[in-house]
Amino acid sequence: MAGNSFGSLFRLTTFGESHGRALGGIIDGCPAGIVLDQDAIQQELNRRRPGQSSIVTQRKEADTVEIYSGTFEGKTTGTPIGFAIHNTNQKSKDYGHIKDSYRPSHADYVYDQKYGFRDYRGGGRSSARETASRVVAGAIAKQFLKDVRINAFVSQVGELKLEKNYQELDFNQIEKNAVRCADPEMAALMEDYIKAVKKEGDTIGGVITCVAQNVPVGLGEPVFDKLHAELGKAMLSINAVKGFEYGSGFAGVAMKGSSHNDQFNADGSTKTNLSGGVQGGISNGMDIYFNVAFKPVATVLQAYDTIDKEGNKVTTQGKGRHDPCVVPRAVPIVEAMTALVLADYSLLARTNKI
Amino acid sequence: MAGNSFGSLFRLTTFGESHGRALGGIIDGCPAGIVLDQDAIQQELNRRRPGQSSIVTQRKEADTVEIYSGTFEGKTTGTPIGFAIHNTNQKSKDYGHIKDSYRPSHADYVYDQKYGFRDYRGGGRSSARETASRVVAGAIAKQFLKDVRINAFVSQVGELKLEKNYQELDFNQIEKNAVRCADPEMAALMEDYIKAVKKEGDTIGGVITCVAQNVPVGLGEPVFDKLHAELGKAMLSINAVKGFEYGSGFAGVAMKGSSHNDQFNADGSTKTNLSGGVQGGISNGMDIYFNVAFKPVATVLQAYDTIDKEGNKVTTQGKGRHDPCVVPRAVPIVEAMTALVLADYSLLARTNKI
Amino acid sequence: MAGNSFGSLFRLTTFGESHGRALGGIIDGCPAGIVLDQDAIQQELNRRRPGQSSIVTQRKEADTVEIYSGTFEGKTTGTPIGFAIHNTNQKSKDYGHIKDSYRPSHADYVYDQKYGFRDYRGGGRSSARETASRVVAGAIAKQFLKDVRINAFVSQVGELKLEKNYQELDFNQIEKNAVRCADPEMAALMEDYIKAVKKEGDTIGGVITCVAQNVPVGLGEPVFDKLHAELGKAMLSINAVKGFEYGSGFAGVAMKGSSHNDQFNADGSTKTNLSGGVQGGISNGMDIYFNVAFKPVATVLQAYDTIDKEGNKVTTQGKGRHDPCVVPRAVPIVEAMTALVLADYSLLARTNKI
């Protein structure tokens, strides 16, 4: 209820602040019998890790996950999987300058208003560092999902927009460039652009496109818990996300029904897929695809005016080690949240019929 | 879990099929002591009602709500509010033609796959008729919220897009035209366009913009249940919705952090509001605004090819009384879901501090 | 959250006051494909109905259930089952005498304290009339459970205690007497005793024993949601219940481990069953059995002293049509709640393994 859990049957609860002792979580409801590849979990964490390339934050965090429970002799036992990632690179002193003032477009002000005070070190709980726990859980969900393939990639940075359809792209390219764009040429342009923005001490937004393939028909609970509604919530819960669209999305608005409708093939598949793999909130077996819009990171390495707790105007200099663009590191987070939704809804779908 | 409930503390559960005996719901957790204006509830239902103008479906439904419980001597008692709307205009024979075949981009196919069979009459549970129950609950939530003002309006139909900012608009205009566009001139253009589309037997999509004003600071649970994430889920759970964006939304992607950040005034309000009234998932007291994209209605009054249950190709003629464009009637639904989210999060916010 | 829902995957939410227009509920998560026997549902309601014999309240209520949704062509569809029972025998005037004063050991005082005011007619929401909705839902759950046999019976009234083990009893006797005791001789004694108590204008408590047979191994979620913990909560949620014990229960306290342990047979069944069919919170395939203690009904038809809202002493005469002993009519309620728990946990058990 206080918002630190996600999912119902395959449920993740996370804890941890940016500069606390550790962050981590509990996965409750993970079915027994999954042969767990712990390297694959760490591998996903590494994709999210700071310092992995020159266009991401240069903070150093080992981000090593310790699994405390829920596995035995290499397999999940059906009991809760508790895990933690210890913080090793806490430089709390770095944050003295934000202790008493509010950074614009951060959560500083609202946390103080809501809770009466806040852990100001590195954003505390509002830091995207929390998403490391999601990546761990998503990596486990992926292993449960097995046949489902989830690929996310950067499709826009600033005004640089990949106009190709995802079917024209080679997902094997994604991990071959620092931006995680599925198109090598566009990736190079994006990388240069991010570097230029970084040099200005500024930041820029981006879009991630995610494609889930081989999803069985029938996932999704109609009415309030439609599959795409839960995916949308999952994505909107990621730090810095401002928008979500699936299938035809906002562009579908300008289409007429006669051309928007996806005609059936004899096997129940459809000739087109403007539905984005979901109809009436339920997966129809076609590829599920959606876009997630990220705003520019709020922390700019420039001087800016703001207020302190008493409302006095103060001038501050942004500093620290921050991402000039969040999307390259957000790709594994988008995939993780997608996996969590699909794992949860896979379990739910076991209960629909006698 | 089966997806027919929304909210946690102020929780709506709905039931009912398009052509069943009745639809309705239960609101659990509505606080005691609200002086309930039952006319205002019916008034909201009337805004959603079929047959209200020439650009919406010409079905006739009284849509009269009966409240069974939870009120006494004109006030809510804190016990669950059960209500029903009896279906009075069931023409089940109209749907014989879809009994054995699947309408493209409807939920027919996936329901059959998921549940083994379906109530095919008028879409059954997948019909947007279910949203009548949401409007009832939203109307009650509005009365609980009291000082919060929620205004939704149509901001795009097909390619006709209202380029004005919501601050430039007069919300009093919304109910004065059949489209529910806040700009009278644009409303006239949209109405003509919808009529033309209707004449073709076709349908068209649209966008609804919603603005919630006077929302207190501090609503929203950080991490997974961010205020905008729950709003996004609420909107994406409405039939035909393909996208959601709040604040700067997809356009924010192309902005730099230095210009995207909302600078503070001395009182904690911000000079700009690209954040859309939510920071770190928590309301900051500024206007909350967002856009909701609706696809064109799938039912077109034209001949089309599809398949039957055995996968045989069949040719069908779309018929019945349908909306050529869903957005005029969806305006009160968007408002209702917004009210439900805000009511729920208002109650949650009572529990944050000692 | 506000406490009007029970279960997670097979979930019942109820509404309705004793003297409101109607009471009823929504069952969400009932699997599709159950051939629904509506007569069997009404039959269960009839077992709970007022006026069925001379030892229960003489109120007249038809208690006819109307099912509004969730079934089609005689089968459940997997969508929510909404239902209502209209109140037909509301004699609100009867309750003028309790409008301004608090009946001892009723919920009058606490409702006023908690909610600020209350629907005083017949106890409002605190009336056991709410359990009619549970009986409807339980009857549907029974049809889902199919092979499971649930039999409850009265095993004690006042000091009259059936000392026989349930295995010595013939469950076919239960419905053959007004008390619903499985032993005809004891039933006669109990009936006489209840009549005598009634004549005094007094009331008496009782115990119901419930036995669930043919329950598959593996139901129950260990740790907090142990099968017997949920059964206990289910029973304690029934009006007037003061205690719950399963298997060896309170008597097991005085036993030593060496004689309390249930030794295994080769097939995994056990030679004894002091465990009551549940070990570690999970069903082991043996009979589940438990006792439920009911206090004497608080409404006595005698004069009594109490206070009014201002704390002034008032003397009142208990009147109306009330049960001298609640257990005969509570038998179907105990069975219904048992069925709801088992249905819910049966669905949950589908998700334990890959």
Added chain:
Amino acid sequence: MAGNSFGSLFRLTTFGESHGRALGGIIDGCPAGIVLDQDAIQQELNRRRPGQSSIVTQRKEADTVEIYSGTFEGKTTGTPIGFAIHNTNQKSKDYGHIKDSYRPSHADYVYDQKYGFRDYRGGGRSSARETASRVVAGAIAKQFLKDVRINAFVSQVGELKLEKNYQELDFNQIEKNAVRCADPEMAALMEDYIKAVKKEGDTIGGVITCVAQNVPVGLGEPVFDKLHAELGKAMLSINAVKGFEYGSGFAGVAMKGSSHNDQFNADGSTKTNLSGGVQGGISNGMDIYFNVAFKPVATVLQAYDTIDKEGNKVTTQGKGRHDPCVVPRAVPIVEAMTALVLADYSLLARTNKI
């Protein structure tokens, strides 16, 4: 849903096996601003710790809790409190003898049936070691509750039953004897008896009585989530519990309504308290008291017959370091669960009225 969470607004989720790396949990929803006394938390853990006296298991576990998050500058922040207790005394080899056979009246058999296999070391997840996490969370809940006083004590061991009413006892005596009985004389008898049972290699059951005082009026959600129903579930979720009764309990069955009813004083308090502080599922401000029945521990240090996974008969010798009677160490667990329920319902009660 998988049963490892307790509570809704003040919610504990636990993880960990008896012989895994660590056990622990996350408390989500703990309000911000509690000045946290970490020594008091450890103190509660020490009350539950093995090896604390000669009548409990002689295992050695430091049981030191590490708090990872959710506190800052000595106060709770409103964000989730993650914590862990590392296992330091794992002697997994001790459990080779139970790897392939099922201990009678343990959870071995049902875990294998439910999940396909199990972590057999020390009972794995089914071990009462999990309750250490509950004690940590309960200790924090107690600090939130502040004015509420919760005292549990042993009131029966085997046939040795304390016949005094709790009002006649001095709660300060509880921690002064190894049994945690509030009566010193009875404590001595009980202690001797437990030692005698231990010498036989046998075990014995017991009863814990718990009293919660100074609970405000109005806690408890009527209908399914009655305060005593949730307390009952909380208690029944503790390992080895077979029964729960509150107020007059099973003894109330034999009483008549005229003598069972609690007459009001002018201030709303009652002259008697057979209701046990709860009416209609809602606290009425009087003392809440209840009894919890524990069966004898299943592990006896004697030879016994059982079966292996293939159903073959095997003879085994019980060994290891076990409690001859569970109730002395269960006292802090009962208090912890009581505190968790009251904390949760205190938050819920903030949402009842406008």
